[in-house]
Amino acid sequence: MVDLAALFELAQRCAPTIAPMTMVSIVQVESRGNPLAINVNRAPDPPPAGSREQAIATAERLIAQGQNLDLGLAQINSRNLAPLGLTVADAFEPCKNLAASATLLQANYVAAARLAPAQQALRMAFSAYNTGNHRRGFLNGYVAKVEAEAIKLSPGAISGASGIKPALPPALQAAVEAAAENIGGGEQTASKPSLDVFARGASRTIVVFGGGGQ
Structure with a gap:
């Protein structure tokens, strides 16, 4: 599992067009921070994968059988992989998974x-x-559920929220840095407006949890 501090770091680096609170809320609902999560729609899920290689092999086998899967941290649907330019292996790479989630x-x-x-x-x-x-x-x-997760993700729940940058595990740090170089290059990323959904204290805050119904 990827802990909350690492998830926020990943969100900031790999999905910069989305407020980190929003991205982490989605990940918590989708996979509880499991980068190897596989959900089979309308069929039983496979046993949890013990490694990235096992997750890739399991997902590829199920897709070949015609199953519809949701994969990785943000549960990218297998039918969206090709349109997003991703492979099954990419879906289990945390940075690429969050970047794809941000695009969607x-x-x-x-x-x-x-x-x-x-x-x-x-x-x-x-x-x-x-x-x-x-x-x-x-x-x-x-x-x-997404809104409830955002409420639970108060600054006190996140190490590093006081301004100290949370550290990723070394192996994940290296993977993130390598993947981030190839995701949403400079001008394209900068030109996209940020989805400031659950960000607190920003200059343009959209109140999502105000009174009244949906």
């Missing part, structure tokens, strides 16, 4: 923002991330 969430938000005000568009983006639909994620409880 950003696209979902842009689409939802054409239909609803900012606060609701953010919730609709979460719904689409989980279900492919702007409404079903409300009905199945996914949107509420």
Whole structure:
């Protein structure tokens, strides 16, 4: 498992267009920080993988059998791998997984923002991330789960939240640095607006948990 401090570090480095609190909230709901997580949609899940190599082999075997899978930290759907330019192995690389998640969430938000005000568009983006639909994620409880995780992720729950940068394990640190060099290069990343969803104290904060219904 990747602990909270390391998850925040990964989110900042690998998914810079998304507020770290948002990305970590999604990861907590999706996999509880397990970079080797495999969910089989509409079928039993396989036994937990003991290594990245085992996770890759299991996922490739299940995909070859026609199964629909969600993979890695942010549970990237196997049908999205090719459109995102990812391999099965990439889905189990934490930095690439979070970068792909950011791409999907950003696209979902842009689409939802054409239909609803900012606060609701953010919730609709979460719904689409989980279900492919702007409404079903409300009905199945996914949107509420993401919001609940964000509330639990108070600064006190995160080592490094006081301004001390959390350290990644050495092996993960090296992998992140190598992958980050190849993800969302300079101008492209800088030109994208940041999804400031659960960030606190920012100059442009969108209040997600205000009074009233959805």
